[in-house]
Amino acid sequence: MARPDKAAAVAEIVEQFNESAGAVLTEYRGLTVKQLQDLRRALGQNANYAVVKNTLTQLAAKEAGVEGFDDLLTGPTAIAFINGDVVEAAKGLRDFAKANPALVIKGGYVDGASMDAKEIAKLADLESREVLLGKLAGAMLASLSQAVYLLNAPLAQAARIVGALEAKAQQDPSILAGGAGAPAAAAEEAPAEEAPAEEPAEAEAAADDAAETEAPAAEAEVAEDAPAE
Known part of the structure; x- marks a missing residue:
């Protein structure tokens, strides 16, 4: 050559x-x-x-x-x-x-x-370059999706809280003014509690005591009205 x-x-x-x-x-x-x-x-x-x-x-x-x-x-x-x-x-x-x-x-x-x-x-x-890149991309996407989930979780919770507050404000506008809501009307208040009824056994005992007290007094009145012998 x-x-x-x-x-x-x-x-x-x-x-x-x-x-x-x-x-x-x-x-x-x-x-x-x-x-x-x-x-x-x-x-x-x-x-x-x-x-x-x-x-x-x-x-x-x-x-x-x-x-x-x-x-x-x-x-x-x-x-x-x-x-x-x-x-x-x-x-x-x-x-x-x-x-x-x-x-x-x-x-x-x-x-x-x-x-x-x-x-x-x-x-x-x-493994080929394409396979290795595919696995790397998959791992990165998995890590990215986890990161996005962690970042979005508090935001989602905040959105739910705001939505609940908006729904409550539509029903009761006083919440927006810092109030706790309109007071309930007096007519809507629960009725006063009635005195509890006595138990049957206690009622009978009270009636017996009253009968014993009234009986001597009645006998004394009869004795005073009776003529002397």
């Missing part, structure tokens, strides 16, 4: 490193052209899978500030430059490698940090 062509190829790899969210380095030895096409279709918009030359990739990695690739650039090499969801791209590579053992994931460079094959596998086990 002529020097201008090498420079152009290095510049192209550098651009892909800079514009990608991450890059996963693989060895594709033993994969057919059809299998490589299937892999590219499986990755879709999440990654651009490109076959690269090791020497040029090494130069491009240094220029782009990508570390950890020097020891991995051996054998037939291809890089998945991730343009979409990093987790989804890692899942696609992992699933394809399970179905096609000829694809070997060597490592990667994601979010400014180098990752080995095990770390790429752990990344593939994570």
Whole structure:
């Protein structure tokens, strides 16, 4: 490859490193052209899978500030430059490698940090960005609804109290003037309590006492009116 062509190829790899969210380095030895096409279709918009030359990739990695690739650039090499969801791209590579053992994931460079094959596998086990954002949004909405409930509860109670006062004021306008309501009419007052009736046993005892008191007096009057013998 002529020097201008090498420079152009290095510049192209550098651009892909800079514009990608991450890059996963693989060895594709033993994969057919059809299998490589299937892999590219499986990755879709999440990654651009490109076959690269090791020497040029090494130069491009240094220029782009990508570390950890020097020891991995051996054998037939291809890089998945991730343009979409990093987790989804890692899942696609992992699933394809399970179905096609000829694809070997060597490592990667994601979010400014180098990752080995095990770390790429752990990344593939994570939930997608959409799922994680959905769960986060759900948690935030739940917390927000709880906060709204706590803030609105006193207001709702106040509204009920105001409504009750308005209804009472319509029936008795004196409440608005600070009064306790119009006094009840005298005619509407409860009748005075009558003296409780005596119990039957007490009434009989009182009658007996009165009879005993009146009897001696009557006998005395009879004695005075009787003629002397």
